[in-house]
Amino acid sequence: MHLQGFLLRNSGLPCSYDTLFQVALLLLLALSNAVRIYGEEGEGQCDFKPKLDPRPHSVSIKEFGAVGDGKTLNTIAFQNAIFYLKSFADKGGAQLYVPPGKWLTGPFNLTSHLTLFLEKGAVIIGSQDPSHWEVVEPLPSYGRGTEVPGGRYQSLIYGYMLHDVVITGNNGTIDGMGLVWWEWFTSHSLNHSRPHLVEFIASDYVVVSNLTFLNAPAYSVHPVYCRNVHIQNISISSPPESPYTVGIVPDSSDGVCIEDCTIVMGYDAIGLKSGWDEYGIAYGRPTTNVHIRHVHLQASSGACLAFGSDMSGGISNTIVEHVRLYNSHSGIVFRTTRGRGGYMKEIVISDVEMENIYTAFAAMGHCGSHPDDRYDPNALPHLNHITLLDVTGKNITIAGNLTGIQESPFTNICLSNVTLSINSASPIAWKCSDVSGFSESVLPEPCPDLKSSSNSSSYCFSLLDLNGKTAVL
Template sequence: MLVALLLLVLALSNEVRVNGERGGRQCGANPSLKPRPHSVSILEFGAVGDGKTLNTLAFQNAIFYLKSFADKGGAQLYVPPGTWLTQSFNLTSHLTLFLEKGAVIIGSQDSHHWDVVDPLPSYGRGLEVPGGRYQSLINGYKLQDVVITGNNGTIDGMGLTWWESFRSHSLNYSRPHLVEFVASNDVVVSNLTFLNAPAYNIHPVYCSNVHIHNISIFAPPESPYTVGIVPDSSDNVCIEDCTIATGYDAIALKSGWDEYGIAYGRPTENVHIRRVHLQASYGSTLAFGSDMSGGISNVVVEDAHLYNSKGGIEFRTTRGRGGYMKEIIISDVEMKNIDTAISATGYCGSHPDDKFDPNALPLLDHFILQDMIGTNITIAGSFAGLQESPFTNICLSNITLSVNYASSTTWNCSNVFGFSDSVFPKPCSDLDNPSNYSSSYLSMLSMKGKTMVSGSVSMKK
């Protein structure tokens, strides 16, 4: 039985590697960013790049003008070198926002310059403060074919004042993000640097066909709950060739909060993450949940470098979330200086209000984590499932973690079931029992992995 299971794991591993490197997948090839037939400079609309002049009206007018070219192949808004102060502004379909090298868009630090918008329906309220939320710096709502790119230009959220307001509990509304796309399709974000986000850096929510590549994200370690990239109730997402260092999570997959996420019912699925370097000072480099009530499934992560972080790979949920996290494959991971390398917990996160259903139990099932190496790890693994809904079908294969002497316990396990092979240090017995499993679920997962990684993402440029 064990030999058959391990052969299936090996076959799945090869399937992921081979199919993940050929064309026609979420990350099969970079989308072709064809030049737009029309282009204007922000200078043509009176913008001043001195870091002091407020350029919101210039951005709004430029985008309004370029909207007229949507049926003519789209248009590009060119931002030349300079420091361009602005409030929030909205993009339009068939638009490329291009930041030249030396161009820096900075967000106003005056909260009165930020509009307040309704909470997302899958969350029911602001994440940090009940009620509305501040609108993100750059926004897209129900757009098609929109690109934010450049020659390594920069978008700086100037987040210090927001972080101070968060710490002092003086926020009137939940903090804004740097870039947010809502209910949009065929989205590309590439070749840029993101700095000092008030909260999230890039937040695609209710989106399809999202390609994020070759970007750098940075926020200082002390920045509270700053997060890099957050695919949220979105599908067909590629994240590749990115370097992220934030105060909390580097990449976090989400899909709604308790009864609101359950009712909205849109999962995050068909996600491919590869060739990433991630640091999360006080969070996890790769986080799943805890807001996952719409479900998270069909995720492949490969060739990830995780370092100098509290958590490496973490699955989070709690009673009342409902939803599921399943069919997730993580392979070819290098970890260095991580407190807890791999964890899954059913006791993480708060509730939006008292209307949640405590009997809405989350499902965690069918995970494969393989081909990992770690140095200076404090705790190899921590799994704490719910007694009423244990975490099941967890496969660990070919994992070697060099544990330091800060903790005498290398693994903690409760209410989790799975099996392992070639894992050091040896995991707890709950993860070392292949006799309870048949080969059928691994065979199914192999097909799922092949289908998922082979799923085509159409980028219409």
């Protein structure tokens, strides 16, 4: 239906509430198509490119006695090099160059105004000896280690309260050698929660680009309490059997771009989080203003794109576009449970290709554990204003499994132009309870819960004017 013809037919006539909603919907779709035609997708976080000026000073890790034989422990060399480069922070910053070789190390801390550059053929290898890993305090929005009560092992490459930090290279590699950590996790032999490969805490203007990440003990890249993080052109992988390994985890962070990445993980490929139960509620820092585009995601036992279940600080204002999800248990999943509090809202996901996915779309209100028995069971999470546009899927078993919470139903779930090819193994295409929303041009036919035109679902689609440009949010 052409928008102009629709408006002409309705001009001058009294409009019902439903007619006004249809007009708004058609305007949204027409404008989003116009945005694509003219090549302007609206100013999401990824449209603000970081300016990476060359650092005026550069040293090689070899100058500090490091040996790239894969056997010599180089932790002290990395620590000494970064301590030396810290003196250049007020002189334009500095670069630590890692040449080809296998550079075994325990955890080390970065500093502000630093570029860590891994040359092609350079591999930073994480030590498999837990005595080389310092134990640090749990994050305040989690209250304890997420896997084991108490502290947690420090991440391999770590930054705290830093400004202007870049980890990049000529497709160098950071290998967490996670097998031993996965075995300890599976056998319940961990003394502390597993470390991550790269973690930034309370930092801003962070760039991670042009690298390969392998075999993370837990997460590969974890920005938490950060602002202005740009993650671009990286490849991340862990084996299908690696337990609860996750690729990129924006956590209680504001202004995150993830683009042009390929991620293949044992659990989730990308997971947005913001704290755990009473600790996340008290800390009160959401993950917001996230832009994800042009990514290829695979997740063996989890989801290609996951929101929650740790979302007590809230997740909002997220745009996901031009993504390919394949060979995975779940495509797009929202997870939460009673006691979480928080919210997930104002999230738009568009231009999605799925292939060989068991469950294409899920929203689960009874998913996730609690850190302790001090959580408030009356702290109910809210899921509202979730929009999926222009989605195609091949060899899908279940189109959607949407299970809200009776006391806090999921509302304004909106689907438009969604076509999923369901395979013969499908027991049922859609399953819905305690949800409401709107759908248009969706195959297979969604549950009646997603066909509402009532006031509760009439605001599913909205237009925002961002800096003079029309964008969908």
